[in-house]
Amino acid sequence: MAQCEGKTKKGERCKRDAGAGSGFCSIHVDQEVRSRKEPTAEWDTDSIMKAALGFALVGAIFLFRFRR
Numbered sequence: 001m002a003q004c005e006g007k008t009k010k011g012e013r014c015k016r017d018a019g020a021g022s023g024f025c026s027i028h029v030d031q032e033v034r035s036r037k038e039p040t041a042e043w044d045t046d047s048i049m050k051a052a053l054g055f056a057l058v059g060a061i062f063l064f065r066f067r068r
Contacts, residue, residue: 006031 006028
């Protein structure tokens with residue numbers, strides 16, 4: 001088995017064995033979740049503008065239709 005990749009409170013590497021299919025032991029599993037890289041998302045401005053226009057159009061229709 002591989003050694004856990006987690007860090008102790010003192011900043012040293014954990015000496016426990018890592019779990020199956022993971023690089024961390026059961027105590028340091030939370031460090032595994034935090035070490036994952038978040039995927040970078042790019043904004044699709046064209047889709048955002050279309051959605052905003054759609055919401056504005058629906059809002060205007062309701063405003064003028066039920067204004068009485």
